[in-house]
Amino acid sequence: MTSESVQPRSGPSRRAVVAAAGAAGLTVALTACGSDDKASGSSTEQGSGGSASSPEAGAGGAALAKTADIPEGSGKIFKDEKVVVSQPAAGQYKAFSTICTHRDCPMVDLKDDIISCTCHGSEFSVLDGSVKKGPAVEPLAAKQVTVNGDSITLA
Template identity: 75%
Template sequence: MTSESVQPGSKPSRRTVVAAVGAAGLAVALTACGSEDDASGSSTQQGADAGATTEAGGSSGGAGAGGAALAKTSDIPEGGGKVFGDEKVVVSQPAAGEYKAFSTICTHRQCPMTDLAGDTLTCACHKSQFSVLDGSVKKGPATEPLEAKQISVSGDSITLA
């Protein structure tokens, strides 16, 4: 970069203005995509009605399957879900006794999401909406569904695989 000096009463060069605007835009974008993940205990949970099948593997055996324990089955509302910010995952219960998990990273621009209302997870960056019951896009600009995550349900414990 060259060092340009601006004399009193003169205008900044076009290059200086474009660089300043670009830097400001980058700062805004990085701030919007920043994460304010709280501890997994401060998750959002809501209930709603819907039905789907489970992707949770009904693993036989203990919680020593190498995953992190997330919650008890009673913590996940039927027809809704619960966000686990630290793990960047949402666990849902589409129908009684069926559990699914999805990434909470938006497929549009990879912003972390924590805003769960009913069965809908909304991205704060560009307002894409996803169903936590099946990971599908409810509203764009995102076009790809949420990434499915593997979980195990053993007794009343849900573990991230």
Template identity: 55%
Template sequence: MSSASFHPAEGPARRTVFAAAGAAGLTVALSACGGDQEAADDSAGASASAGGGKAKGVLAATADIPEGGGKVFSDRKVVVTQPSAGEFKAFSATCTHQGCAVGGVADGVINCPCHNSDFSISDGSVKGGPARKPLPPVAITVDGDSILLA
């Protein structure tokens, strides 16, 4: 036997060292991603309560939601509509087709820009496009001139 042969008692195999290094790197990367999201969530919550006078749960003033239209609140993943004067509805802002965020409200429909699915501002039902399921409703309450997540 040559003197350059490997003996298990001398240390870990090269493959084990590389696998451990890869696992450690993945752990650091995942921790960094999670930390960034928590920091983003914390800063969003802080700005919602400190900036603009909006308390936690308040989405908008009723005057911010146009009659016959609506507004997407991407940070809260909700879209609020006003199908008729004084009637406010809210739906998930996540398209039921492939999970894209809906992009806007116009001409009585909520539109998803990814594949052009359209949803009714009255009940979230599918009006066109590849989506087959309606947008799920989101519970809201109207308190005076404020719209709040329930």
């Protein structure tokens, strides 16, 4: 009988290398696809979007609209600013981003008090930014508006 010395392999086994490569590929694929949870842009971080009457509050922006342009119980989309301004109750004005929180698609379809995303069908209330129909799970990001006289300004 011959005696051979078996040297242990240094480094990872072939099986370990293949498993690690598969796990890395899965991580890359999941990262590229994203998730339904948005880490940024939460409406609670952006402010409540209510009305204000201080001239200093809106000093940084140009007037978006006149108060008469925003129908009570609905809103109006401003495409260039990527914002919708609504009037939930008489004299109360709010604004929200028109970028869908599901996959960042711009939204321009407004009917009554619902703004819809044509990319995946999510629907949001323009009165409070809440999700009315998924796949989106996060509300629209609130934007700050000020009202000075009959002028609405995006802060």
